[in-house]
Amino acid sequence: MLQAALFLSWVHLKRYWRILGELGIFRAGFLIAISTAGIVATSKPGFLTFQSVLLVFSLAGIHNQRNDRVLLSNLGLNKPLFFQLMYGLFLAPFAVFYMASVKYIPLLILLSGIFITSYQNKQIRLKFSRKSIIGFSFLPAIAWEWKSGLRRTWWMIAGIIILSLIFRNQMIVLIVSMVLISLMVAEYQMYHEQRLMIQALQKSPSGFLLRKTGLQLTFYTLTCLPLILTAVILFPDSYRVIVLVLVSSLLVQICAVLFKYSAYVQGEKTPFFMSLLVLLNLSFIFPPISPLPLIIIVIFYNKAIIRLKTVNYADNT
Structure with a gap:
């Protein structure tokens, strides 16, 4: 399971790198600079809890939009443990940073978010009645x-x-x-x-x-x-x-x-x-x-x- 998580994590990293390459040097550089500035700005004392909540929120959104569930099911990998390992690998730098900063509340939020998100094995689709106010009619x-x-x-x-x-x-x-x-x-x-x-x-x-x-x-x-x-x-x-x-x-x-x-x-x-x-x-x-x-x-x-x-x-x- 760990080997599969490592391999697919590497595949996703190559995919993201290819997407950055298709954006062009200027736009890719601008995106990297803005992302880095955002991470640095939220890594200051007082912002770590907000950063961890934002990471969990982003992770939940990405997980809900995954379109490789059929492939993972065929490989026997559509399981919470696989997602916990994969997301843990991606977010490990933040977890290490929280431990080094002795900030356990952001660490707890991050680990809890990974654990809970990994158990969502079906895409959430919200449906509303045409007459429902929440349907924005x-x-x-x-x-x-x-x-x-x-x-x-x-x-x-x-x-x-x-x-x-x-x-x-x-x-x-x-x-x-x-x-x-x-x-x-x-x-x-x-x-x-x-x-x-x-x-x-x-x-x-x-x-x-x-x-x-x-x-x-x-x-x-x-x-x-x-x-x-x-x-x-x-x-x-x-x-x-x-x-x-x-x-x-x-x-x-x-x-x-x-x-x-x-x-x-x-x-x-x-x-x-x-x-x-x-x-x-x-x-x-x-x-x-x-x-x-x-x-x-x-x-x-x-x-x-x-x-x-x-x-x-x-x-x-």
């Missing part, structure tokens, strides 16, 4: 991306908000949570609807974009409202930073809508825009590139208008 039809996206990720967003409120005394936690939610809801716009859904609104391209961006901005702001209010109340002297992060995240929501409709193809998905959205959402950290979202909006607004004109008036495309 109260949202307008034009916001179909939010209906679909929230059904998939509402529990992750709720978890982020709850953890942020628990660790509310750390401002960095609130800021990181706002950015994470921003990227999660921006990903909703990577899915393209059918052409008839656009034509049925009978709006001009500019009016259609105004409606979509307005809904995206409104729903994101409402989702993050508990975090925004908590940050403003607890850290009034740092309101400029909070406003900067909020404005950056709102600009990213506009960019997500414009990216979608500038490259619109009915029924398609454009996840490759997410790497650029990550860069744009973190532009407030790097002053030289902070105007980049505004430049992107100006460029892609015209592209989206042209594409929507084609969708509305040329049925043969």
